[in-house]
Amino acid sequence: MPKTFESQTPRILLEDVRKTFKLRHTHSIKETVVAAARRKPLTSSFHALDGVSFSIASGESVALLGFNGSGKSTSLKMISGVLRPDTGRVLTRGRIAGLIEVGAGFHPDLSGRENIYLNAAILGMSKKETENRYDDIVAFSEIEQFIDTEVKHYSSGMFLRLAFSVAIHTEVDILLIDEILSVGDEPFQQKCLARIRELHAQGKTLVVVSHDLDMVSDLCDRGILLRDGKVAFDGDSKEAVALMRA
Structure with missing residues (x-):
């Protein structure tokens, strides 16, 4: 069974969160003019999150699961602050480090050394801490x-x-990880997993x-399964994975 933390103030709280994206169906002015002349819709709405609610307590390890388009990465970006909900609210408590996109926040014309200081500052570290x-x-x-080579190379x-x-060398309270471990060789992946543990x-x-x-059923105690932008299951990670595979 997953750990329970009902008595604690949540680290993360999502309440009835909704997020809709506009999908464009044309890619040029010509296509837009032709579609408009034929009275075809130029855009459609995609409900990435449709009333999602859950809370995560301090010290929990939670996997957000679901097939492509289910809303898991959108939820993670909501928690990180990269995206804002259309309605509902997202609350977090403590310092967050998000490994959501490889190299996000890196300046291509700066060296690895300079980007360490830049990224550490973005994550809230002082120059002395870095x-x-x-x-x-x-x-x-x-x-x-x-380390002194420009990162664009x-x-x-x-x-x-x-x-x-x-x-992982920042003093954080919440660590967000999105498919980051799928990149890199296996020895480094195992090293990353050991550090996460x-x-x-x-x-x-x-x-x-x-x-x-x-990996997630082994690493995480709890699994939240999303389907079509809604929470379909919230409980033991192994049960959540079993439902994914059903």
């Missing part, structure tokens, strides 16, 4: 020889190593989105 952890960040990333795997290393053991709150169902 200086104290700089050596550990670089060592974990395993890209010491490229980095591979996606190098982006991953540096972005992950900065995030360490952070969870220290009481950090984890919210994970991944298509690797075996």
Whole structure:
């Protein structure tokens, strides 16, 4: 059974959250004119989240599960603050580090060294804190020889190593992970998972989105299954994975 935290103030709270995106059906002025002349719709609405509510307590490890288009990544972006709900509310308590897009927040014309300081500042670390952890960040990333190279020359795997290393060396309360572990070689993936488990053991709150169902059922105690922008199941992660596979 998943851990229960009913007596604690939630770290994360979503209440009746709704988010709708407009989907364009034309890609050029010519297509738009032709579609309008034929009275075809130029856009349609996609309800990414349709009344989603859940809370996550301090120290929980939660997997957001669902097929493509179910709303899991949108939920994660709501928690991170990248997106805002159309209606409803999203509340978080504490410092958040989000590994949502590889290399997001990196400036391509700056070196790896400069981007460490930039990303650490975005995550709320002072220059002194970053200086104290700089050596550990670089060592974990395993890209010491490229640290003074402009990151526009980095591979996606190098982006991953540096972005992950900065995030997990920040003093965070909530760590958000979206498919980030699907990039990079297996030894580094295992190293990342080991570090994530360490952070969870220290009481950090984890919210994970991944298509690797075996990994999330092992890493997370709780699973929230989303279907068509709604919560279809909220409970033990292994039960949630079983429903995904049914």
